[in-house]
Amino acid sequence: MPQPGDLIWPEGVSLAPGRIVMGIGTAGPAGPLPRHEVRVRARLATWPRGDLLIEASPIPGLPAEGAAATFAYGSDHHGLIVRLDDGRIAVAVSDESPAWADPAFLQLIAVAAHEPEVTDAEFGVGLLGFGAIGAEHARAVLATPGLSLAGVCDPKPERIQAARTAAPGIHAHEDAVSMLDDPAVDIVIVSTPPDSHAHWAIEALSRGKHVIVEKPMALTTRECDAILATAADRGLLAAVYQNRRFDPDYRLIAACVRSGQIGEIFHAEAFVGGYGHPCNYWHSDADVSGGALFDWGSHVVDQVLDLFDGEVDYVTAVNHKRVWHDVTNADHARMTLHFDGGREATFIYSDLAAALKPRWYVLGTTGALTGDWRELSVVSRSTIGTLEEDVLAAADSPPVVRRHSAAGDVTTLSPRPQEPHPFHADLALRLRYGFAPRVRGEQSRRVVAMLEAAEESARLGGLQVKPA
Numbered sequence: 001m002p003q004p005g006d007l008i009w010p011e012g013v014s015l016a017p018g019r020i021v022m023g024i025g026t027a028g029p030a031g032p033l034p035r036h037e038v039r040v041r042a043r044l045a046t047w048p049r050g051d052l053l054i055e056a057s058p059i060p061g062l063p064a065e066g067a068a069a070t071f072a073y074g075s076d077h078h079g080l081i082v083r084l085d086d087g088r089i090a091v092a093v094s095d096e097s098p099a100w101a102d103p104a105f106l107q108l109i110a111v112a113a114h115e116p117e118v119t120d121a122e123f124g125v126g127l128l129g130f131g132a133i134g135a136e137h138a139r140a141v142l143a144t145p146g147l148s149l150a151g152v153c154d155p156k157p158e159r160i161q162a163a164r165t166a167a168p169g170i171h172a173h174e175d176a177v178s179m180l181d182d183p184a185v186d187i188v189i190v191s192t193p194p195d196s197h198a199h200w201a202i203e204a205l206s207r208g209k210h211v212i213v214e215k216p217m218a219l220t221t222r223e224c225d226a227i228l229a230t231a232a233d234r235g236l237l238a239a240v241y242q243n244r245r246f247d248p249d250y251r252l253i254a255a256c257v258r259s260g261q262i263g264e265i266f267h268a269e270a271f272v273g274g275y276g277h278p279c280n281y282w283h284s285d286a287d288v289s290g291g292a293l294f295d296w297g298s299h300v301v302d303q304v305l306d307l308f309d310g311e312v313d314y315v316t317a318v319n320h321k322r323v324w325h326d327v328t329n330a331d332h333a334r335m336t337l338h339f340d341g342g343r344e345a346t347f348i349y350s351d352l353a354a355a356l357k358p359r360w361y362v363l364g365t366t367g368a369l370t371g372d373w374r375e376l377s378v379v380s381r382s383t384i385g386t387l388e389e390d391v392l393a394a395a396d397s398p399p400v401v402r403r404h405s406a407a408g409d410v411t412t413l414s415p416r417p418q419e420p421h422p423f424h425a426d427l428a429l430r431l432r433y434g435f436a437p438r439v440r441g442e443q444s445r446r447v448v449a450m451l452e453a454a455e456e457s458a459r460l461g462g463l464q465v466k467p468a
């Protein structure tokens with residue numbers, strides 16, 4: 001029987017020896033139920049992650065009343081995390097359950113154990129820049145226990161108005177420095193255009209604020225290093241909102257690869273784009289955006305680096321400028337990460353792709369994964385009653401992921417339920433309990449190193465460039 005001391009607790013999680021009693025109820029009246037995915041419903045004010053879906057062998061027969069968390073199997077409650085009167089935590093899940101290896105489950109147990117000692121204090125978040133992504137951060141902060149909206153700053157009055165619509169009563173600042181100096185702000189989310197990320201991140205860190213930077217972390221590794229060094233010097237958090245690490249299609253692909261379902265991956269292709277004029281905004285101005293690869297590449301390269309173990313030996317890339325001469329970003333760009341052992345991953349971003357490639361094409365030694373774009377539209381009635389069809393851009397809905405076996409069987413994979421605001425939940429858990437977040441600043445620095453190397457390779461006509 002495993003003992004609490006045998007568990008591999010996630011980084012930052014600790015429980016005093018003897019604080020946890022495992023596996024009570026293993027001899028429940030109906031005997032163990034077959035192993036199954038079960039939903040764990042936390043009843044903790046300080047748990048920001050919502051329900052967890054874990055694989056477990058739940059145990060029937062314990063009362064759910066007063067439990068810190070309950071496990072639902074079918075329509076009944078069968079498993080529990082209970083806080084005992086003496087401060088110990090009793091967990092009614094069988095000793096052999098794989099739930100004991102699930103980092104989120106272990107974090108939940110630790111939160112249940114520590115919750116009585118944690119104050120209700122919230123960490124105040126200041127939103128620096130309230131553009132297209134602003135409302136997403138406002139929604140996430142408002143929905144995450146442990147975080148509160150302490151302020152917003154944007155020079156455009158219409159964006160302040162948008163912030164007030166998303167978060168009525170929010171404290172609006174006229175200039176960035178006034179918000180950065182506000183003692184009510186503990187964390188600053190920098191959502192200004194990319195060429196100003198490093199400046200504002202360092203300004204905020206220098207004033208003792210934790211920092212979340214929008215992607216990309218910055219335009220160069222030199223800037224990223226300056227951000228990370230300033231954070232390390234002051235013992236503060238600096239991380240990037242790599243939200244697409246939690247996209248349903250990527251989570252399916254990562255889960256299949258990690259559980260060995262397609263063997264060892266050695267080749268991946270990812271594509272985003274279509275045919276059309278790039279937007280006429282800073283996104284297409286290479287000096288502000290970093291270039292065509294930086295926007296979507298900040299997400300896709302992050303996913304690829306998360307998927308592939310090992311080192312990138314060199315990067316190659318090509319930029320095409322053929323049609324959209326009124327903007328400075330390339331019209332079509334291709335970069336390849338060459339990993340050790342000859343494994344490779346290619347990302348194409350295109351505004352000249354009249355035919356779409358799949359979002360994902362991943363080959364392993366025993367199978368493959370594909371992610372196909374959906375063609376979806378939203379149909380609604382206009383104010384005068386006519387039907388209106390809004391065709392969604394391919395990238396606006398998650399691709400359909402399929403697993404292909406070596407024998408030719410094809411299985412369409414069902415997405416698992418989404419965690420509510422997983423990045424912000426990690427942030428709250430990091431600030432309250434010290435748990436390591438899944439997305440780390442160093443990972444986003446590595447993403448920028450690849451993008452920087454790709455732009456350099458493209459400038460050199462596709463030569464091999466070693467990332468910094």
Ligand SMILES: NC(=O)c1ccc[n+]([C@@H]2O[C@H](COP(=O)([O-])OP(=O)(O)OC[C@H]3O[C@@H](n4cnc5c(N)ncnc54)[C@H](O)[C@@H]3O)[C@@H](O)[C@H]2O)c1
Binds near residue numbers: 131134156214241
């Ligand atoms: N993670 C994602 O999925 C995602 C999605 C969209 C955008 N982004 C990133 O978010 C950032 C912003 O993108 P966006 O699409 O919201 O851009 P946007 O142009 O819509 O918004 C930027 C906002 O920053 C404001 N701003 C500029 N300088 C400022 C300053 N000194 N102080 C305060 N506000 C200032 C502008 O007025 C504007 O409202 C970019 O880095 C982009 O890459 C990320």
